[in-house]
Amino acid sequence: MAPLTHPSIIDGWFREISSQWPGQAMTLRVNKILHHEKSLYQDVLVFESATYGNVLVLDGVIQCTERDEFSYQEMIAHLPLASHPNPKKVLVIGGGDGGVVREVLKHSSVESVVLCDIDEAVIRVSKTYLPHMSSLLSTDRVTVHIGDGFKFLAENTSSFDVIITDSSDPVGPAASLFQKPYFQLIHDALNEGGHMSAQGECMWLHLPLLGELRATTKSIFKTVEYAFTTIPTYPSGQIGFTMAAKGSGIDLKTPRRQVPNCRYYNESVHRAAFVLPEFVRAHFEEGKNILPLLQAQPEEGKQKKILLLGSGFVARPCAEYIVRNLNNSLTIACRTLKSAEELAEGLANTSAISLDASDSTALEKAVAAHDLVISLIPYTHHATVIKAAIKGKTHVVTTSYVSPAMRELDAEAKAAGIVVMNEIGLDPGIDHLYAVKTIGEVHEKGGKIKQFSSYCCGLPAPECCDNPLGYKFSWSSRGVLLALLNNASYLEHGQRRDVAGTELMHHAKPYYITPAFAFVAYPNRDSVPFREFYDIPEAELVVRGTLRYQGFPEFVAALVKLGWLDMTEKAWLNDSLTWAEVTAKSSGAKDASEASLIPHVISLCQFPNEAEQERIIAGMRWIGLFSQEKVKARAGNLLDTLCAQLETLMKYEEGERDLVMLQHKFVVKWKDGKKDVITSTLEKYGEPGGYSAMARTVGIPCGIAVQLVLDGTIKTPGILAPYTKEICDPLREVLEREGLGMIEKTL
Structure with missing residues (x-):
């Protein structure tokens, strides 16, 4: 067996380098590495040292x-x-x-x-x-x-x-x-x-x-x-x-x-x-810091200026990562100066400005004054930002999928010599890094990927999952509900399968990760191009999708049947109606009393059994769909009106935390005919009172990509996404140092 290795051990010395103690590091002479694994939560290393006996190291830091x-x-x-x-x-x-x-x-x-x-x-x-x-x-x-x-x-x-x-x-x-x-x-x-x-x-x-x-x-x-x-x-x-x-x-x-x-x-x-x-x-007693102030200084000639557009929940972890590097100067730009100032508060080398991305003149001026721009504003604005960056010869990083409008700018970006790095958050982002890794390793050994599936979710942690849908909103409730109506496509038995948005919830199936979770999975967006993106022409199954707790799809399917996810404007919808009256009108019931509505709902939804019927009816009652309270009609349609109600009922309370779960599953066929099932899994929890897991798993990969572009590690001009080993390997190496790596197992 080959001797064990670890990235923190170089030339026989362990180096404990961390942003927690900048400018200093403990080093220990290593006799031999005794054990190394990546658990579900951290990197676990044990080595025998020359003078301190056995040493336990977690995520690169000495524990004992x-x-x-x-x-x-x-x-x-x-x-x-x-x-x-x-x-x-x-x-x-x-x-x-x-x-x-x-x-x-x-x-x-x-x-x-x-x-x-x-x-x-x-x-x-x-x-x-x-x-x-x-x-x-x-x-x-x-x-x-x-x-x-x-x-x-x-x-x-x-x-x-x-x-x-x-x-x-x-x-x-x-x-x-x-x-x-x-x-x-x-x-x-x-x-x-x-x-x-x-x-x-x-x-x-x-x-x-x-x-x-x-x-x-x-x-x-x-x-x-x-x-x-x-x-x-x-x-x-x-x-x-x-x-x-x-x-x-x-x-x-x-x-x-x-x-x-x-x-x-x-x-x-x-x-x-x-x-x-x-x-x-x-x-402690006087609030004074009397230690000598010997702050490190930026390196001469290496200072970089970064512009961050947006103030969403992922922006702060991204910004914090960027300003760890003293050579970086960050400008945060939001539509309102107050939002930018709030996001910039407490960050070193950071300033705030007001900027409307729809003002092309102001946008071009701001972008041209920086070395790199991060676009965390809605994806519909990315093409506009990239056009400004092409004029200013400024690099770009986004966490969004490459849209057709962005793809059309590839030749211009190459001509301008700028890197436009996209799809580097969680999903898309971390998922790409580990799909490319495992697929590449299998191909190098002569194996073939016969099946590839990838499912991801951002959900309340189990102890915070206390409502009938098993879901809480950390971002736009409208975006969440609209995603439930998106058409989906995937490959099965080598053939394209298309699923209409109205039928999406009926395609949800139980998905096992560990005994601790009761998940269901359903396809999301168009997975078909990923056979080409990931270079797996041999794959007979290619599907990327969404995880939810069991019971969610059936509940949503019932809401669809009642018409509550309808986006079309309803002339009759107004604040004078009760919730029960709106439910009756949208579902075609003749009577708005609960005694009449419930049999109508049961007849319309055709629940598979009495237990499921009781569960979903109770959930509808919890939302208030049968109540005599007046609705607060929003945007003249049922979906937005429902969103307004769910936002009040299904928000994260103080001290609650979220869960991010991402798993790839590869069915591999080797040259000798043997088959293996390989999984790569990421399970992360938010910090009660701190950052959500979603904010960290989107914001930090984005920050890492920014630094690698600035350092010249990612340097190929054009519209990029992390689909190649050359891009993915350095991103993944830094990501793992941040404790955000996926854990690989062969089942």
Whole structure:
């Protein structure tokens, strides 16, 4: 077997390079790589180092080493436990390596410990390569729960004496563990007088974040402190802990008992851990930053100017990625200056302007003043933006499909020498990168892709899925409903299949990804050209489509039969009518009473069984289709009127999160006749109170493409989309460093 490799290990040295600690990096000499995998959530690496023993690395960041892990594990555990009068029930969130649990069990008063970690891979790998940390996970006092900490906390209020959060850094999904909704859940899950500790980053690197954490926890807990420890292999050699207690007058700084068998912790160290350096005290108590300001400067001659058009939900993650590079100067342009200023707030090297994209003179002037323009405005404006870019010889990046109007500008873009990079979000975007990867690898080995299917969705996370349709709106409700009426085409048995929009929901079929989800899938748009785009002429099945939770298609099909997705203007539709009267009129019922409407709906929809009938009728009642309340007619048609109602009923509430699921499935036939089924899967969750998964999975790939165009990595002039290895490989490499890669498996 060939020796394992990893992109963070070069010439025998591991390098921990991250935007979380710009301008510095930990390096360790590597004897050999012991394990590497991409779990459903992160990149998992274990290597044997020359001087620190075995090292666990998640998404490129050191989590623990055999030599120094004890200083972190002991302090995050014993600070809250030793100061508690009688800790019996303890919850550890994260910490799948088992180190924190090992320390918790040193307290004889502890009767039970629950370890809740979302990634089983960390627990499994640690049992093999870090047994001195994980060996106690199988003891009687310990229960291991594989799952989401948010959901577990919400289901266990007033249940624990101590809660310890051993999290990674606040990047990607872990960012939600540093925000108010999470700390509120911890507060509610603690018993009165309970203590909590949480990984609190580094005072040398994250002082503004620590101030925010302190303010957040003080808004929830009556007792809040900050402590720290030293550890050589963590950034800047130091790591802190956010400490809090549920109750006033509680002393976290004084230990109540000795803790046996410790290498770092003792009673004196406990007290000293809360003594803060002056620069930290000044920031916490006076709001002053007295550290020397030594901000890195842009490199001479490498500065680039970027214009971002639009202020939608994906724009901020894209903008944040772009301004990580100090050489980039960003201008955000929106129709209103206020929108642009709100989006630009807090971003380095960023300015805001007002710009109407329909004003061709103003657009051309703004575009010509920049090296690259990002068009995140509606796709109908992209051709206009590209024409302005051709005049100004300015590169372009969009997340949208290449339209015929855009394609017609290919020759002019080439003549101008500009790159127009498109289809680089989630779907389209990430899906292309991994389709091209797997197809290329199969072809290189002499195999053939006999079937290719790709399905994607943006849905409420299961715990937030609390309405009859199993859906919530993070963007235009009208766009969502209109997409349900689009015609679709795909290849099956080598033949083109066309589906009328009115019949689309009847083509939905159950789609299995894992036992945790009940999905259905149906085709979306025209999949037929992708046999050519992906260079798979041998494929007999080519379909790209949409995932929804089960029950959605049948509900939508019923709404279609009642006429509620009709876009044609209705002269009779006005605000004097009740919802029941509109439903009766649109469906051809003679009577608007609920007693008459429901039998009419049942007759019209022909539900397959009584249970389905009850479910959908109850959902219609929930929407209000049988109610005596007056409608608020919108745009004179039924679809827009329904949109207005659904927008109020099906919005994301504070603290809720979304789910992005994307899966490719390849049926491969090899030279020897053997068949394999290969899957590539992306499962990402939004951050409660932070960015949605959809915003990150669209915005960050777009930002990556911008940087690669500016760097000259993507340099072929013309109208481009990521359908080639030359474009996809560098995009995918950077994407994986951001934790947004797809996980490949052979079934």
